[in-house]
Amino acid sequence: MSTIHRGVALVTGASSGIGRATATALAKAGYRVFGASRRPSLDGLAGVTMLPCDVTDDASVSRLVAEVVGEAGRVDLLINNAGIGLLGGAEESSIAQAQRLFDINVFGVMRVTNAVLPIMRRQGSGRIVNMSSVLGLIPAPFNALYAATKHAIEGYSESLDHELRAQGIRVVLVEPAYTRTSFEDNLVKPDQTLDIYDAGRASLSVVMRKAMETGDMPEIVAEAVLKAATAVRPRHRYPAGKMAGQVSFLRRFVPESAFDKSLRKQNGLPA
Template identity: 70%
Template sequence: MNKTNLGVALVTGASTGIGYATAAVLQNAGFRVFGTSRRLSAQRSDGVFMLTCDVTDDTSVAKLVDDVLAEAGRIDLLVNNAGMGLLGGAEESSMTQAKSLFDVNVFGVFRVTNAVLPAMRRQGKGRIVNLSSVQGFIPAPYFALYSSTKHAIEGYSESLDHELRAFGIRVSLVEPAYTRTSFEDNLAKPDQLLDIYDSARAGMNVIVGKAMEKGDAPDVVAKTVLAAATDAAPKRRYAAGKMARQVSFLRRFVPALAFDKSLRKQLGLPV
């Protein structure tokens, strides 16, 4: 792989976890990488240049893209990674909280993508990689709103890929399972807690924590993003890691009733 001609990459949410690892892997592979964080972040020592951006703010997103184009002249790859989680019963979140989650995980992707697309169209080529999740195709209990955001990104990405091929732009999804990051520590709590969900919510927190400890390293996801960004014939979806590949396979080929029972059993829910 020629490290001099992979182009310019923009990675949102690059200060920690999957985004941090992805920016490093892309930089090492030969991309010139700009990463973002919502708050002012110290510059990295690996060559990734950090910029501040709030993906929920139109002005902030526009400034980010203008700054990258002013510095590098082009954007060849956009990795939409910035996002947040929420664990709790679906009815435990107010509409305000639900809208806030969608503003980051869904509308944030829309904003950054829309801001980057004019430059990619002028170039006549580009790649967009959107970070989804296995919850983009397997909703998990007590993650109803988070799963909904990932389902939205799945549908958006698939439609967008059809629309943009005529301009030489391709869109792919990367779908990780559990990954060893601080995700579980940063899960938002519902803003209108109900006693009836206390036990189940606490149990799910334990399950998620244990699963994260055994999950894939962020580099596994980062290398999958690199594959999506550089494959000559990009696929629509990339499962990131062994567990994600297994879950994707089972979802497609195991009868729905059997899959449902297995999922509930693993999560300690009555079958």
């Protein structure tokens, strides 16, 4: 049986969680995979070359892409997965903290994308998969700033896809719901907490912890990424897992008042 060679893939945030599962799945599917992380795992991943990269630093991103192209000669698939979360009331974060979140979750995606696009354009082909979230579709109390970054990625990605399609490049979104990773443990805390939000913040933290315990495995999201990466005629959005699919459907078809009531109930907020 011959080996399938799908091309060269670059995955940011590949040292753990969804990124690690995605890099592994792509390698198994026949891609030559390069994984990027601020601190690449020492134990490595089978079939994945790990490289250092800070997506908030232009020079670091440039070095990463140059190294991948120097070794592999091309980039066929980019998975923008690197990101962080922040749990707290919107006004509990300073503008500097909000800017830091956007620098990683939004401008980090733009930096890596801009570095890869000239290569894909020379090739006349390429696929970019941006990791969004169901929180890019719905409101997220005590996750307002994180949700804002994902809403931004949604608008950026769909618009960019229209700009690049004539160049043979497609941009698509993958939207996970709660996923069993260390994401919840690594949430950034607000830098100027207010007593008025203590109860709500603590309540939502419990809701998130319980949801993570029963959430999808990272491999479910990796399957959605692989589907988005290999589809001949890709859709704009790929919900990852049963809950994500349900949320996407409900957001489109349930009346706004009913959705609002359900969301408050699910997040433990008073009616």
